[in-house]
Amino acid sequence: MDSYTVYTPVNEILNILLERISLIIGNQFVGFYLFGSLALNDFVPDRSDIDIVVTTKTILAEDQLEELQQMHKELIENKVPYSDRMECIYIPIDSLRNYVKEKSYFPCLHNGGEFYRDGFGLLEKHVLRERGVILKGPDPKSFMKSVSLSELQKAARESLTNWWLPKLNNSTSLADDDYQTFAILTMCRALYTIEKGNIVSKSEAAIYAKTEAEEYSSLIEEALAWKIGGTFNKLQQTLDFMKFTFHRVGIGT
Incomplete structure:
Protein backbone atom coordinates (compact mmCIF):
# COMPACT_ATOMS: atom_id res chain seq x y z
CA MET A 1 0.00 0.00 0.00
CA ASP A 2 1.33 3.42 -0.95
CA SER A 3 1.46 6.01 1.83
CA TYR A 4 0.42 9.50 0.80
CA THR A 5 -0.32 10.83 4.30
CA VAL A 6 0.59 9.98 7.89
CA TYR A 7 -2.89 8.53 8.46
CA THR A 8 -3.18 4.79 7.70
CA PRO A 9 -7.00 4.72 7.25
CA VAL A 10 -6.74 7.69 4.87
CA ASN A 11 -4.03 5.95 2.86
CA GLU A 12 -6.15 2.81 2.66
CA ILE A 13 -9.14 4.54 1.09
CA LEU A 14 -6.94 6.64 -1.19
CA ASN A 15 -5.34 3.49 -2.58
CA ILE A 16 -8.77 1.95 -3.14
CA LEU A 17 -10.09 5.07 -4.85
CA LEU A 18 -7.06 5.54 -7.08
CA GLU A 19 -7.28 1.96 -8.32
CA ARG A 20 -11.05 1.89 -8.85
CA ILE A 21 -11.39 5.33 -10.39
CA SER A 22 -8.57 4.54 -12.82
CA LEU A 23 -10.35 1.34 -13.87
CA ILE A 24 -13.75 2.99 -14.27
CA ILE A 25 -12.71 5.99 -16.36
CA GLY A 26 -9.87 4.26 -18.20
CA ASN A 27 -8.02 6.46 -20.68
CA GLN A 28 -9.95 9.50 -19.44
CA PHE A 29 -7.78 9.47 -16.32
CA VAL A 30 -5.12 12.21 -16.07
CA GLY A 31 -4.37 12.85 -12.40
CA PHE A 32 -5.40 12.34 -8.78
CA TYR A 33 -4.72 15.04 -6.17
CA LEU A 34 -5.50 16.04 -2.60
CA PHE A 35 -6.31 19.59 -1.59
CA GLY A 36 -8.08 21.03 1.45
CA SER A 37 -6.93 20.13 4.96
CA LEU A 38 -4.66 17.27 3.89
CA ALA A 39 -2.76 19.61 1.57
CA LEU A 40 -2.55 22.36 4.19
CA ASN A 41 -1.30 20.05 6.97
CA ASP A 42 -4.46 20.76 8.94
CA PHE A 43 -6.23 17.39 8.82
CA VAL A 44 -8.00 16.40 12.05
CA PRO A 45 -9.01 12.70 12.01
CA ASP A 46 -12.14 13.22 14.12
CA ARG A 47 -13.59 16.05 12.05
CA SER A 48 -11.92 16.65 8.67
CA ASP A 49 -13.07 15.53 5.23
CA ILE A 50 -10.84 14.19 2.46
CA ASP A 51 -10.88 16.60 -0.49
CA ILE A 52 -9.95 15.05 -3.85
CA VAL A 53 -9.54 16.36 -7.38
CA VAL A 54 -9.49 13.90 -10.26
CA THR A 55 -8.44 15.46 -13.56
CA THR A 56 -9.76 13.95 -16.78
CA LYS A 57 -9.10 14.40 -20.49
CA THR A 58 -12.67 15.53 -21.21
CA ILE A 59 -16.09 15.61 -19.54
CA LEU A 60 -17.00 12.14 -18.25
CA ALA A 61 -19.87 10.22 -19.84
CA GLU A 62 -23.07 9.63 -17.87
CA ASP A 63 -22.48 5.87 -17.62
CA GLN A 64 -19.05 6.53 -16.12
CA LEU A 65 -20.53 8.93 -13.57
CA GLU A 66 -23.16 6.34 -12.64
CA GLU A 67 -20.48 3.69 -12.15
CA LEU A 68 -18.40 6.08 -10.04
CA GLN A 69 -21.40 6.91 -7.88
CA GLN A 70 -22.14 3.23 -7.34
CA MET A 71 -18.53 2.61 -6.38
CA HIS A 72 -18.59 5.40 -3.81
CA LYS A 73 -21.89 4.14 -2.36
CA GLU A 74 -20.50 0.63 -2.02
CA LEU A 75 -17.56 1.96 -0.04
CA ILE A 76 -20.00 3.72 2.30
CA GLU A 77 -22.20 0.61 2.63
CA ASN A 78 -19.11 -1.45 3.46
CA LYS A 79 -18.20 1.13 6.12
CA VAL A 80 -14.75 1.81 4.72
CA PRO A 81 -13.26 4.50 7.00
CA TYR A 82 -13.68 8.03 5.61
CA SER A 83 -15.87 6.85 2.71
CA ASP A 84 -18.67 9.05 4.07
CA ARG A 85 -16.35 11.97 4.78
CA MET A 86 -14.91 12.92 1.43
CA GLU A 87 -15.63 15.05 -1.60
CA CYS A 88 -14.27 13.99 -4.97
CA ILE A 89 -14.60 16.42 -7.86
CA TYR A 90 -13.93 15.39 -11.47
CA ILE A 91 -12.51 18.20 -13.61
CA PRO A 92 -11.37 18.14 -17.26
CA ILE A 93 -7.74 19.25 -17.27
CA ASP A 94 -8.42 21.98 -19.84
CA SER A 95 -10.84 23.59 -17.38
CA LEU A 96 -7.95 24.05 -14.95
CA ARG A 97 -5.51 25.05 -17.66
CA ASN A 98 -7.87 27.69 -19.09
CA TYR A 99 -9.78 28.73 -15.99
CA VAL A 100 -13.07 30.54 -16.61
CA LYS A 101 -15.06 31.24 -13.46
CA GLU A 102 -18.49 31.26 -15.10
CA LYS A 103 -17.99 27.72 -16.45
CA SER A 104 -16.41 26.19 -13.35
CA TYR A 105 -19.06 23.70 -12.27
CA PHE A 106 -18.20 20.02 -12.31
CA PRO A 107 -19.55 16.67 -11.09
CA CYS A 108 -18.63 16.17 -7.45
CA LEU A 109 -19.34 13.15 -5.27
CA HIS A 110 -20.34 14.40 -1.83
CA ASN A 111 -20.13 12.71 1.56
CA GLY A 112 -23.30 10.70 1.01
CA GLY A 113 -22.10 9.24 -2.29
CA GLU A 114 -24.38 11.37 -4.47
CA PHE A 115 -23.25 13.50 -7.40
CA TYR A 116 -24.03 17.20 -7.58
CA ARG A 117 -22.59 20.08 -9.58
CA ASP A 118 -20.03 22.05 -7.64
CA GLY A 119 -17.75 24.95 -8.38
CA PHE A 120 -13.98 24.98 -8.17
CA GLY A 121 -13.04 28.56 -7.49
CA LEU A 122 -9.83 30.51 -7.36
CA LEU A 123 -9.27 29.75 -3.68
CA GLU A 124 -9.41 26.00 -4.31
CA LYS A 125 -7.36 26.42 -7.48
CA HIS A 126 -4.63 28.21 -5.53
CA VAL A 127 -4.42 25.47 -2.89
CA LEU A 128 -4.34 22.74 -5.54
CA ARG A 129 -1.58 24.44 -7.52
CA GLU A 130 0.60 25.57 -4.64
CA ARG A 131 -0.01 22.91 -1.99
CA LYS A 136 -0.70 10.36 -9.66
CA GLY A 137 -0.40 12.61 -12.70
CA PRO A 138 1.44 15.79 -13.68
CA ASP A 139 2.37 18.53 -11.22
CA PRO A 140 -0.48 21.11 -11.17
CA LYS A 141 2.12 23.84 -11.59
CA SER A 142 2.81 22.42 -15.07
CA PHE A 143 -0.70 23.13 -16.34
CA MET A 144 -2.25 25.72 -14.01
CA LYS A 145 -1.53 29.44 -13.89
CA SER A 146 -0.74 30.99 -10.53
CA VAL A 147 -3.40 33.02 -8.73
CA SER A 148 -2.36 36.57 -7.86
CA LEU A 149 -2.66 38.20 -4.45
CA SER A 150 -5.42 40.52 -5.66
CA GLU A 151 -7.32 37.61 -7.21
CA LEU A 152 -7.22 35.67 -3.93
CA GLN A 153 -8.47 38.65 -1.96
CA LYS A 154 -11.23 39.34 -4.47
CA ALA A 155 -12.33 35.70 -4.44
CA ALA A 156 -12.47 35.66 -0.64
CA ARG A 157 -14.58 38.82 -0.60
CA GLU A 158 -16.92 37.41 -3.25
CA SER A 159 -17.40 34.24 -1.23
CA LEU A 160 -18.35 36.24 1.85
CA THR A 161 -20.67 38.51 -0.12
CA ASN A 162 -22.42 35.94 -2.28
CA TRP A 163 -22.56 32.89 -0.02
CA TRP A 164 -22.25 33.93 3.60
CA LEU A 165 -23.78 37.41 3.88
CA PRO A 166 -27.30 36.20 2.86
CA LYS A 167 -27.24 33.73 5.75
CA LEU A 168 -27.68 36.59 8.20
CA ASN A 169 -31.28 36.80 6.99
CA ASN A 170 -31.74 33.06 6.45
CA SER A 171 -29.72 31.12 8.98
CA THR A 172 -31.48 27.76 8.56
CA SER A 173 -28.33 25.97 7.40
CA LEU A 174 -26.48 27.32 10.44
CA ALA A 175 -28.73 25.38 12.80
CA ASP A 176 -26.39 22.38 12.59
CA ASP A 177 -23.42 22.30 14.93
CA ASP A 178 -20.98 21.23 12.23
CA TYR A 179 -22.01 24.10 9.97
CA GLN A 180 -21.66 26.62 12.78
CA THR A 181 -18.06 25.54 13.38
CA PHE A 182 -17.45 25.50 9.63
CA ALA A 183 -18.80 29.06 9.35
CA ILE A 184 -16.62 30.33 12.19
CA LEU A 185 -13.42 28.83 10.79
CA THR A 186 -14.33 29.99 7.29
CA MET A 187 -14.63 33.55 8.63
CA CYS A 188 -11.14 33.18 10.13
CA ARG A 189 -9.67 32.03 6.83
CA ALA A 190 -11.46 34.70 4.82
CA LEU A 191 -10.26 37.38 7.21
CA TYR A 192 -6.68 36.14 6.92
CA THR A 193 -6.82 35.91 3.12
CA ILE A 194 -8.30 39.38 2.70
CA GLU A 195 -5.94 41.06 5.15
CA LYS A 196 -2.76 39.03 4.57
CA GLY A 197 -3.20 37.92 0.96
CA ASN A 198 -2.63 34.20 1.35
CA ILE A 199 -4.45 30.98 2.18
CA VAL A 200 -3.35 29.16 5.31
CA SER A 201 -4.73 26.30 7.37
CA LYS A 202 -7.78 26.82 9.54
CA SER A 203 -5.58 26.53 12.62
CA GLU A 204 -3.20 29.24 11.43
CA ALA A 205 -6.06 31.49 10.39
CA ALA A 206 -7.74 30.95 13.75
CA ILE A 207 -4.61 32.10 15.60
CA TYR A 208 -4.63 35.30 13.56
CA ALA A 209 -8.37 35.86 14.04
CA LYS A 210 -8.13 35.38 17.81
CA THR A 211 -5.60 38.20 18.03
CA GLU A 212 -7.70 40.46 15.81
CA ALA A 213 -11.05 39.65 17.43
CA GLU A 214 -10.25 38.97 21.07
CA GLU A 215 -13.90 39.03 22.10
CA TYR A 216 -14.47 35.96 19.92
CA SER A 217 -11.29 34.08 20.84
CA SER A 218 -13.06 31.52 23.04
CA LEU A 219 -15.70 30.93 20.35
CA ILE A 220 -12.98 30.33 17.76
CA GLU A 221 -11.13 27.99 20.13
CA GLU A 222 -14.30 25.97 20.73
CA ALA A 223 -14.95 25.75 17.00
CA LEU A 224 -11.43 24.40 16.49
CA ALA A 225 -11.89 21.83 19.24
CA TRP A 226 -15.30 20.57 18.07
CA LYS A 227 -15.48 16.99 16.79
CA ILE A 228 -18.13 15.16 14.77
CA GLY A 229 -20.92 14.04 17.09
CA GLY A 230 -20.14 16.72 19.65
CA THR A 231 -22.41 19.57 20.74
CA PHE A 232 -21.75 23.19 19.81
CA ASN A 233 -25.09 25.02 19.69
CA LYS A 234 -23.84 28.60 19.34
CA LEU A 235 -25.98 30.00 16.56
CA GLN A 236 -26.21 33.58 17.82
CA GLN A 237 -22.51 33.78 18.62
CA THR A 238 -21.75 32.40 15.16
CA LEU A 239 -23.93 35.06 13.53
CA ASP A 240 -22.30 37.75 15.65
CA PHE A 241 -18.82 36.67 14.55
CA MET A 242 -19.96 36.63 10.94
CA LYS A 243 -21.22 40.20 11.35
CA PHE A 244 -17.90 41.19 12.90
CA THR A 245 -16.03 39.73 9.93
CA PHE A 246 -18.25 41.44 7.36
CA HIS A 247 -17.85 44.78 9.12
CA ARG A 248 -14.09 44.33 9.48
CA VAL A 249 -13.58 43.80 5.71
CA GLY A 250 -16.23 46.34 4.66
CA ILE A 251 -18.91 44.00 3.33
CA GLY A 252 -22.58 44.80 3.76
CA THR A 253 -21.85 47.98 5.68
Whole structure:
Protein backbone atom coordinates (compact mmCIF):
# COMPACT_ATOMS: atom_id res chain seq x y z
CA MET A 1 0.00 0.00 0.00
CA ASP A 2 1.33 3.42 -0.95
CA SER A 3 1.46 6.01 1.83
CA TYR A 4 0.42 9.50 0.80
CA THR A 5 -0.32 10.83 4.30
CA VAL A 6 0.59 9.98 7.89
CA TYR A 7 -2.89 8.53 8.46
CA THR A 8 -3.18 4.79 7.70
CA PRO A 9 -7.00 4.72 7.25
CA VAL A 10 -6.74 7.69 4.87
CA ASN A 11 -4.03 5.95 2.86
CA GLU A 12 -6.15 2.81 2.66
CA ILE A 13 -9.14 4.54 1.09
CA LEU A 14 -6.94 6.64 -1.19
CA ASN A 15 -5.34 3.49 -2.58
CA ILE A 16 -8.77 1.95 -3.14
CA LEU A 17 -10.09 5.07 -4.85
CA LEU A 18 -7.06 5.54 -7.08
CA GLU A 19 -7.28 1.96 -8.32
CA ARG A 20 -11.05 1.89 -8.85
CA ILE A 21 -11.39 5.33 -10.39
CA SER A 22 -8.57 4.54 -12.82
CA LEU A 23 -10.35 1.34 -13.87
CA ILE A 24 -13.75 2.99 -14.27
CA ILE A 25 -12.71 5.99 -16.36
CA GLY A 26 -9.87 4.26 -18.20
CA ASN A 27 -8.02 6.46 -20.68
CA GLN A 28 -9.95 9.50 -19.44
CA PHE A 29 -7.78 9.47 -16.32
CA VAL A 30 -5.12 12.21 -16.07
CA GLY A 31 -4.37 12.85 -12.40
CA PHE A 32 -5.40 12.34 -8.78
CA TYR A 33 -4.72 15.04 -6.17
CA LEU A 34 -5.50 16.04 -2.60
CA PHE A 35 -6.31 19.59 -1.59
CA GLY A 36 -8.08 21.03 1.45
CA SER A 37 -6.93 20.13 4.96
CA LEU A 38 -4.66 17.27 3.89
CA ALA A 39 -2.76 19.61 1.57
CA LEU A 40 -2.55 22.36 4.19
CA ASN A 41 -1.30 20.05 6.97
CA ASP A 42 -4.46 20.76 8.94
CA PHE A 43 -6.23 17.39 8.82
CA VAL A 44 -8.00 16.40 12.05
CA PRO A 45 -9.01 12.70 12.01
CA ASP A 46 -12.14 13.22 14.12
CA ARG A 47 -13.59 16.05 12.05
CA SER A 48 -11.92 16.65 8.67
CA ASP A 49 -13.07 15.53 5.23
CA ILE A 50 -10.84 14.19 2.46
CA ASP A 51 -10.88 16.60 -0.49
CA ILE A 52 -9.95 15.05 -3.85
CA VAL A 53 -9.54 16.36 -7.38
CA VAL A 54 -9.49 13.90 -10.26
CA THR A 55 -8.44 15.46 -13.56
CA THR A 56 -9.76 13.95 -16.78
CA LYS A 57 -9.10 14.40 -20.49
CA THR A 58 -12.67 15.53 -21.21
CA ILE A 59 -16.09 15.61 -19.54
CA LEU A 60 -17.00 12.14 -18.25
CA ALA A 61 -19.87 10.22 -19.84
CA GLU A 62 -23.07 9.63 -17.87
CA ASP A 63 -22.48 5.87 -17.62
CA GLN A 64 -19.05 6.53 -16.12
CA LEU A 65 -20.53 8.93 -13.57
CA GLU A 66 -23.16 6.34 -12.64
CA GLU A 67 -20.48 3.69 -12.15
CA LEU A 68 -18.40 6.08 -10.04
CA GLN A 69 -21.40 6.91 -7.88
CA GLN A 70 -22.14 3.23 -7.34
CA MET A 71 -18.53 2.61 -6.38
CA HIS A 72 -18.59 5.40 -3.81
CA LYS A 73 -21.89 4.14 -2.36
CA GLU A 74 -20.50 0.63 -2.02
CA LEU A 75 -17.56 1.96 -0.04
CA ILE A 76 -20.00 3.72 2.30
CA GLU A 77 -22.20 0.61 2.63
CA ASN A 78 -19.11 -1.45 3.46
CA LYS A 79 -18.20 1.13 6.12
CA VAL A 80 -14.75 1.81 4.72
CA PRO A 81 -13.26 4.50 7.00
CA TYR A 82 -13.68 8.03 5.61
CA SER A 83 -15.87 6.85 2.71
CA ASP A 84 -18.67 9.05 4.07
CA ARG A 85 -16.35 11.97 4.78
CA MET A 86 -14.91 12.92 1.43
CA GLU A 87 -15.63 15.05 -1.60
CA CYS A 88 -14.27 13.99 -4.97
CA ILE A 89 -14.60 16.42 -7.86
CA TYR A 90 -13.93 15.39 -11.47
CA ILE A 91 -12.51 18.20 -13.61
CA PRO A 92 -11.37 18.14 -17.26
CA ILE A 93 -7.74 19.25 -17.27
CA ASP A 94 -8.42 21.98 -19.84
CA SER A 95 -10.84 23.59 -17.38
CA LEU A 96 -7.95 24.05 -14.95
CA ARG A 97 -5.51 25.05 -17.66
CA ASN A 98 -7.87 27.69 -19.09
CA TYR A 99 -9.78 28.73 -15.99
CA VAL A 100 -13.07 30.54 -16.61
CA LYS A 101 -15.06 31.24 -13.46
CA GLU A 102 -18.49 31.26 -15.10
CA LYS A 103 -17.99 27.72 -16.45
CA SER A 104 -16.41 26.19 -13.35
CA TYR A 105 -19.06 23.70 -12.27
CA PHE A 106 -18.20 20.02 -12.31
CA PRO A 107 -19.55 16.67 -11.09
CA CYS A 108 -18.63 16.17 -7.45
CA LEU A 109 -19.34 13.15 -5.27
CA HIS A 110 -20.34 14.40 -1.83
CA ASN A 111 -20.13 12.71 1.56
CA GLY A 112 -23.30 10.70 1.01
CA GLY A 113 -22.10 9.24 -2.29
CA GLU A 114 -24.38 11.37 -4.47
CA PHE A 115 -23.25 13.50 -7.40
CA TYR A 116 -24.03 17.20 -7.58
CA ARG A 117 -22.59 20.08 -9.58
CA ASP A 118 -20.03 22.05 -7.64
CA GLY A 119 -17.75 24.95 -8.38
CA PHE A 120 -13.98 24.98 -8.17
CA GLY A 121 -13.04 28.56 -7.49
CA LEU A 122 -9.83 30.51 -7.36
CA LEU A 123 -9.27 29.75 -3.68
CA GLU A 124 -9.41 26.00 -4.31
CA LYS A 125 -7.36 26.42 -7.48
CA HIS A 126 -4.63 28.21 -5.53
CA VAL A 127 -4.42 25.47 -2.89
CA LEU A 128 -4.34 22.74 -5.54
CA ARG A 129 -1.58 24.44 -7.52
CA GLU A 130 0.60 25.57 -4.64
CA ARG A 131 -0.01 22.91 -1.99
CA GLY A 132 -1.77 20.00 -3.68
CA VAL A 133 -0.63 16.45 -2.89
CA ILE A 134 0.05 14.51 -6.09
CA LEU A 135 -0.97 10.85 -5.92
CA LYS A 136 -0.70 10.36 -9.66
CA GLY A 137 -0.40 12.61 -12.70
CA PRO A 138 1.44 15.79 -13.68
CA ASP A 139 2.37 18.53 -11.22
CA PRO A 140 -0.48 21.11 -11.17
CA LYS A 141 2.12 23.84 -11.59
CA SER A 142 2.81 22.42 -15.07
CA PHE A 143 -0.70 23.13 -16.34
CA MET A 144 -2.25 25.72 -14.01
CA LYS A 145 -1.53 29.44 -13.89
CA SER A 146 -0.74 30.99 -10.53
CA VAL A 147 -3.40 33.02 -8.73
CA SER A 148 -2.36 36.57 -7.86
CA LEU A 149 -2.66 38.20 -4.45
CA SER A 150 -5.42 40.52 -5.66
CA GLU A 151 -7.32 37.61 -7.21
CA LEU A 152 -7.22 35.67 -3.93
CA GLN A 153 -8.47 38.65 -1.96
CA LYS A 154 -11.23 39.34 -4.47
CA ALA A 155 -12.33 35.70 -4.44
CA ALA A 156 -12.47 35.66 -0.64
CA ARG A 157 -14.58 38.82 -0.60
CA GLU A 158 -16.92 37.41 -3.25
CA SER A 159 -17.40 34.24 -1.23
CA LEU A 160 -18.35 36.24 1.85
CA THR A 161 -20.67 38.51 -0.12
CA ASN A 162 -22.42 35.94 -2.28
CA TRP A 163 -22.56 32.89 -0.02
CA TRP A 164 -22.25 33.93 3.60
CA LEU A 165 -23.78 37.41 3.88
CA PRO A 166 -27.30 36.20 2.86
CA LYS A 167 -27.24 33.73 5.75
CA LEU A 168 -27.68 36.59 8.20
CA ASN A 169 -31.28 36.80 6.99
CA ASN A 170 -31.74 33.06 6.45
CA SER A 171 -29.72 31.12 8.98
CA THR A 172 -31.48 27.76 8.56
CA SER A 173 -28.33 25.97 7.40
CA LEU A 174 -26.48 27.32 10.44
CA ALA A 175 -28.73 25.38 12.80
CA ASP A 176 -26.39 22.38 12.59
CA ASP A 177 -23.42 22.30 14.93
CA ASP A 178 -20.98 21.23 12.23
CA TYR A 179 -22.01 24.10 9.97
CA GLN A 180 -21.66 26.62 12.78
CA THR A 181 -18.06 25.54 13.38
CA PHE A 182 -17.45 25.50 9.63
CA ALA A 183 -18.80 29.06 9.35
CA ILE A 184 -16.62 30.33 12.19
CA LEU A 185 -13.42 28.83 10.79
CA THR A 186 -14.33 29.99 7.29
CA MET A 187 -14.63 33.55 8.63
CA CYS A 188 -11.14 33.18 10.13
CA ARG A 189 -9.67 32.03 6.83
CA ALA A 190 -11.46 34.70 4.82
CA LEU A 191 -10.26 37.38 7.21
CA TYR A 192 -6.68 36.14 6.92
CA THR A 193 -6.82 35.91 3.12
CA ILE A 194 -8.30 39.38 2.70
CA GLU A 195 -5.94 41.06 5.15
CA LYS A 196 -2.76 39.03 4.57
CA GLY A 197 -3.20 37.92 0.96
CA ASN A 198 -2.63 34.20 1.35
CA ILE A 199 -4.45 30.98 2.18
CA VAL A 200 -3.35 29.16 5.31
CA SER A 201 -4.73 26.30 7.37
CA LYS A 202 -7.78 26.82 9.54
CA SER A 203 -5.58 26.53 12.62
CA GLU A 204 -3.20 29.24 11.43
CA ALA A 205 -6.06 31.49 10.39
CA ALA A 206 -7.74 30.95 13.75
CA ILE A 207 -4.61 32.10 15.60
CA TYR A 208 -4.63 35.30 13.56
CA ALA A 209 -8.37 35.86 14.04
CA LYS A 210 -8.13 35.38 17.81
CA THR A 211 -5.60 38.20 18.03
CA GLU A 212 -7.70 40.46 15.81
CA ALA A 213 -11.05 39.65 17.43
CA GLU A 214 -10.25 38.97 21.07
CA GLU A 215 -13.90 39.03 22.10
CA TYR A 216 -14.47 35.96 19.92
CA SER A 217 -11.29 34.08 20.84
CA SER A 218 -13.06 31.52 23.04
CA LEU A 219 -15.70 30.93 20.35
CA ILE A 220 -12.98 30.33 17.76
CA GLU A 221 -11.13 27.99 20.13
CA GLU A 222 -14.30 25.97 20.73
CA ALA A 223 -14.95 25.75 17.00
CA LEU A 224 -11.43 24.40 16.49
CA ALA A 225 -11.89 21.83 19.24
CA TRP A 226 -15.30 20.57 18.07
CA LYS A 227 -15.48 16.99 16.79
CA ILE A 228 -18.13 15.16 14.77
CA GLY A 229 -20.92 14.04 17.09
CA GLY A 230 -20.14 16.72 19.65
CA THR A 231 -22.41 19.57 20.74
CA PHE A 232 -21.75 23.19 19.81
CA ASN A 233 -25.09 25.02 19.69
CA LYS A 234 -23.84 28.60 19.34
CA LEU A 235 -25.98 30.00 16.56
CA GLN A 236 -26.21 33.58 17.82
CA GLN A 237 -22.51 33.78 18.62
CA THR A 238 -21.75 32.40 15.16
CA LEU A 239 -23.93 35.06 13.53
CA ASP A 240 -22.30 37.75 15.65
CA PHE A 241 -18.82 36.67 14.55
CA MET A 242 -19.96 36.63 10.94
CA LYS A 243 -21.22 40.20 11.35
CA PHE A 244 -17.90 41.19 12.90
CA THR A 245 -16.03 39.73 9.93
CA PHE A 246 -18.25 41.44 7.36
CA HIS A 247 -17.85 44.78 9.12
CA ARG A 248 -14.09 44.33 9.48
CA VAL A 249 -13.58 43.80 5.71
CA GLY A 250 -16.23 46.34 4.66
CA ILE A 251 -18.91 44.00 3.33
CA GLY A 252 -22.58 44.80 3.76
CA THR A 253 -21.85 47.98 5.68
